[in-house]
Amino acid sequence: MSTTVLAPPAPRSGQTDPPAASPTSPASRRTRSRRRRSWLAFALLAGPNVLLLLVFVYRPLLESLYLSTLQWNLGSPVARFIGLGNYREWFTSPDTAQVLLATGVFTVVTVGGSLVLGLGLALALDRKLPGRAVARTVAFAPYVLSGFAVGILWLFIFDPRYGLMSTLLQAVGMSSPQWYTEPPWPLVMIIVVYVWKNLGYVALIYLAGLQAIPQDVRDAAALDGATSARTLRSIVLPLLTPTTFFLLVTMLLSSLQSFDIIQAMTKGGPLGSTTTLMYQIYEEGFVNGRAGYASAGATILFVLLLAVTAVQLRFVERKVHYA
Amino acid sequence: MSLQTAPGRPTARRTSGAPTRRRARRGLGLDLGAYAAMIAATVVLGAPLLWMVVASLKERSELYSVPLQWLPDDLDLANYAQAAGTIPMGQLIANSVGLTIVGAGLKVALGLTCAYALVFVDVPFRRAVFVLVLATLMIPSQITIIPNYTLVASLGWLNTYQGILVPGLASAFGTFLFRQHFLSLPTSILEAAELDGAGHWRKLWQFVVPLSLPTVAAVALVSVVAEWNDYLWPFLVVDDAAKMTLPVGLTLLQSIDGMNNWGVLLAATVVVTVPILAVFLVLQRRLVAGLTAGAVTG
Numbered sequence: 001m002s003t004t005v006l007a008p009p010a011p012r013s014g015q016t017d018p019p020a021a022s023p024t025s026p027a028s029r030r031t032r033s034r035r036r037r038s039w040l041a042f043a044l045l046a047g048p049n050v051l052l053l054l055v056f057v058y059r060p061l062l063e064s065l066y067l068s069t070l071q072w073n074l075g076s077p078v079a080r081f082i083g084l085g086n087y088r089e090w091f092t093s094p095d096t097a098q099v100l101l102a103t104g105v106f107t108v109v110t111v112g113g114s115l116v117l118g119l120g121l122a123l124a125l126d127r128k129l130p131g132r133a134v135a136r137t138v139a140f141a142p143y144v145l146s147g148f149a150v151g152i153l154w155l156f157i158f159d160p161r162y163g164l165m166s167t168l169l170q171a172v173g174m175s176s177p178q179w180y181t182e183p184p185w186p187l188v189m190i191i192v193v194y195v196w197k198n199l200g201y202v203a204l205i206y207l208a209g210l211q212a213i214p215q216d217v218r219d220a221a222a223l224d225g226a227t228s229a230r231t232l233r234s235i236v237l238p239l240l241t242p243t244t245f246f247l248l249v250t251m252l253l254s255s256l257q258s259f260d261i262i263q264a265m266t267k268g269g270p271l272g273s274t275t276t277l278m279y280q281i282y283e284e285g286f287v288n289g290r291a292g293y294a295s296a297g298a299t300i301l302f303v304l305l306l307a308v309t310a311v312q313l314r315f316v317e318r319k320v321h322y323a
Numbered sequence: 324m325s326l327q328t329a330p331g332r333p334t335a336r337r338t339s340g341a342p343t344r345r346r347a348r349r350g351l352g353l354d355l356g357a358y359a360a361m362i363a364a365t366v367v368l369g370a371p372l373l374w375m376v377v378a379s380l381k382e383r384s385e386l387y388s389v390p391l392q393w394l395p396d397d398l399d400l401a402n403y404a405q406a407a408g409t410i411p412m413g414q415l416i417a418n419s420v421g422l423t424i425v426g427a428g429l430k431v432a433l434g435l436t437c438a439y440a441l442v443f444v445d446v447p448f449r450r451a452v453f454v455l456v457l458a459t460l461m462i463p464s465q466i467t468i469i470p471n472y473t474l475v476a477s478l479g480w481l482n483t484y485q486g487i488l489v490p491g492l493a494s495a496f497g498t499f500l501f502r503q504h505f506l507s508l509p510t511s512i513l514e515a516a517e518l519d520g521a522g523h524w525r526k527l528w529q530f531v532v533p534l535s536l537p538t539v540a541a542v543a544l545v546s547v548v549a550e551w552n553d554y555l556w557p558f559l560v561v562d563d564a565a566k567m568t569l570p571v572g573l574t575l576l577q578s579i580d581g582m583n584n585w586g587v588l589l590a591a592t593v594v595v596t597v598p599i600l601a602v603f604l605v606l607q608r609r610l611v612a613g614l615t616a617g618a619v620t621g
Contacts, residue, residue, distance in 0.1 A: 038446050041523045045440035046452060049433040052493035057459045060470035067469060074469070075476070121364045124357035135361045137604070138369040140611060144603045146552040148570045149595040152577065153375045156585050164374060167391045200368060205615055228353055257463055260554040260570070264577070281465055286559060291469050298466040309461050 068295035074285065079292070086296035095272065095280075103256070103276040106191060111251045113195045115244065118202025123232070125203065126210045136207075139200035147197065151264025154193045155180075183273040186266045190274055193261050198254075202247055209243030210236070249312040253305055277301050375596070379403070379589040386585050402590035409579055409587065411564055412594065415572040418484075419551060420598075422568060426488050427546035434497025434542060435535075439527045441498070442505040443513065453502070459495040468559070475560055482563040491556060497542040500616055504538040505531065541613030544606055548614070551599050569595045 068086055072079035090096055121139060125132050142150065157164045158179040166176035177185045213236065221231045237244075257278050262268060268275035268283055275283065278301060285294030378386060379402055381395040406412060441453050471490045480486030508531065516530045532539065557568045564575060569591075576591050603610055 035446075038444055042440045042444045042446045042449065045436040045444065045523065045527075046449075049437035049493055049498060050452060050456065052433070052489075053456060053459050053495065056471055056490040056493060057462055057467055060467035060474070061462055063470035064466045074473075120360060124360040124364070127354055127357045129354060129358055129361060132361065135365045137607060138365045140607075141372065141600060141603060142368060143614070144548050144552075144599055144610065145596045146554065146570045146573075146599070148552075148554050148573060149592045152573060152588055152592045153371055153596075156378065156589060157371060157374065159585070162387050162389065162391070162585070164391070196368065196371070199364075201614070203364075204611060208615065253463075257465060260552075263554070263558075263574075278465055282555070285469050286472075291473075295466075295469055298469070302463060302466045305463055306461065 064295045064298055067292055068299050070292040070295075072292040074289045074291040076289075082292075086293045087300075089293065090296055090300065095275075098272055099275055099277055099280050102187060102272075102274055103278075105187060106194075106258075106274075106276055107252065107255050109191050110194045110198070110255045111248065113191070114198045114202045114251055115247055117195065118199050118247070119206050119240075119244075121199065121203040122206030122210055125207050136200075136204070139203055141200065142197045143201045145197070147258070147260035148264045150197055151190075151193060151261040154189070154196070155265050158189050180266075181270055183270065186270060186274050190261055190265050193265065194255065194258060197261070198251065202251065205247055206240065206243060209240050213239050245312070245315060249308055252308050256301065256305060256308075277304075372596070372600070375589055376593055379586060379593045381586055383584075383586060402586035403594075406576060406587045406591045406594070410567075410572045410576050410591070412572070412591070414565055415567055415569050416594070418567060419569040422484060422488060423547055423550040426492065426550040427543055429488075429492055430494045430497055430546045430550075431539060431543050433492060434494035434501050435527065435532065435539070437494065437498045438501035438505055439523070439531060441502050443526070443531070444523060456495055456498050459493070460499070464556070468555070472559055481560050482566050484566065486560045487557045487566075487568070491550075491553065494542075494546075497546065500538055500542055500613075501535065504535050508534055537609065537612070540606075540609045541616060544602070544610040545613040545616075547602065548599060548610070 069081060069083055070079045071082045071085065125136060125139075160166055160176045160178055160180065163176070163179075165179070169176050179185045179189050217235060217239070218231055221235050226234070256276075258276070259278055259282065262274055262276065262279050263282075266274040268279045277297060281294050281297040281301065284290045284297060377394065380398050380400070381392070382399055382401070385392045385395050437456065441449050441456075467490075475481060475486045475490060478486075480489075512530055512534070513526060516526045521529065551568075552570065553568070554570050558571050558574060561567050561571060564572065567575065573588075573591050573595055576588060580587055
């Protein structure tokens with residue numbers, strides 16, 4: 001992009017025009033050329049980003065909807081239009097119940113777990129104790145790390161023979177379950193890792209929410225003789241509703257799309273017990289090569305995510321904000 | 324991703340003061356409980372990372388010992404050497420660093436120019452363009468991945484840097500954050516720039532960007548983290564070890580070494596995680612601000 005093509009100095013509105021500019025030339029021509037320069041500037045500045053979005057987001061979105069109506073294998077020259085056949089197959093497939101169960105359990109437990117534990121940690125961090133800066137840093141660190149790398153690290157920790165987890169369990173008199181091979185432990189394993197990775201994020205968002213609650217509100221409750229538990233239940237939690245809702249939606253969206261931890265730890269197995277909808281899309285599309293069928297799965301997941309977002313927008317619009 | 328950031332994000336700060344002392348007396352027992360929770364959380368969240376580094380320095384016999392040997396007898400980098408002998412580690416680091424810097428830089432530039440146009444260039448349809456950009460936040464990558472893969476393959480971009488980079492370049496989140504920030508800038512400064520004879524390009528880089536450095540830093544850091552950790556897309560488009568990023572290389576190492584060579588695998592895991600951990604520790608405040616942006620609901 002070069003400097004010269006962009007709009008030269010153009011006063012934004014007529015009032016700053018020097019009146020003696022050129023009384024002979026018609027004002028309309030000046031506005032028109034200025035408008036043309038604005039269009040050009042807009043196209044040059046916003047164009048690249050918009051173009052990339054059109055080519056790599058909107059085009060594939062539409063194409064994927066189309067692909068979902070085809071019986072088509074990745075890279076194959078032949079494709080057959082089968083209408084809603086892929087969807088019919090998905091809804092009637094014996095695998096679907098298990099995929100939905102794995103997706104449901106994974107999503108509900110990871111989201112619920114990170115919200116509850118994150119709130120607990122945020123309440124602890126909110127008490128301005130010495131050392132909280134270190135705790136905050138450590139808590140947030142897992143969130144910035146590669147999910148795949150984190151998965152490998154935890155696979156080592158969960159190693160039933162030589163892992164740290166097995167040593168810790170033995171120390172309290174328990175023997176290590178077969179984390180890798182015996183359902184439901186593989187699912188438990190990826191849930192633990194997912195919560196571990198996201199806990200710090202949830203805690204920090206909650207902490208921001210807590211710090212937005214005016215201190216005098218809590219002081220007033222304390223003066224009224226409310227216990228801390230009562231203040232938490234009747235004052236703090238209700239005031240945190242918008243934060244909770246935001247986190248609920250954010251975590252729901254990201255957990256429904258999680259891939260790299262599963263890929264590192266279980267690859268959807270054993271026996272499909274950790275195959276979530278997201279993982280199924282990858283597996284059908286790129287391992288089994290059934291691109292049409294995978295696209296139908298992608299549409300289903302997309303609709304699910306869209307529903308979550310729609311609920312959010314609806315709720316946020318209506319929500320009365322505190323503070 | 325959130326759509327609910329209020330314009331000019333109000334950063335609510337507690338108005339603390341005198342009542343803090345009273346609260347402190349009331350909450351001694353709670354403080355102890357909170358301390359216990361804080362320490363427990365720190366250990367549970369931090370220990371695995373330390374464990375990773377310690378284990379990567381152990382010899383094979385120290386890793387595969389029952390009962391567990393906590394610390395290595397001596398600091399031994401053999402696992403790192405072996406990892407580098409199995410996958411082209413230097414090349415992978417260069418790939419990851421290069422793609423991260425170029426990708427994050429382009430993302431910031433695309434976001435800045437797009438947001439500038441949306442806020443400061445007066446054309447009638449810019450509102451519609453903004454909605455078009457914003458709506459992509461709701462389109463998840465898994466629905467675009469098969470058609471994008473087909474496109475990239477047909478362009479001959481499999482196993483190339485541009486194949487990894489280009490499809491993910493467009494910036495919706497950055498554009499959104501930059502736009503929010505630009506809307507809060509005082510218009511008088513830009514009017515002064517106009518009287519000065521500055522065109523859009525100069526206004527953007529000489530006036531708007533210098534006034535937006537915290538937001539630029541936040542978006543840049545979020546992009547750095549995202550590019551570095553990005554997994555599914557590079558994993559799909561690259562199977563040539565010379566073009567892999569670090570997380571994809573780790574996948575290759577896992578498939579070569581399996582689970583019977585933890586030391587080597589963990590050494591590579593350290594190489595993947597420690598650089599971003601270092602970025603996080605040094606630039607923590609800005610990075611957290613970026614990653615948690617959008618959550619401030621007032």
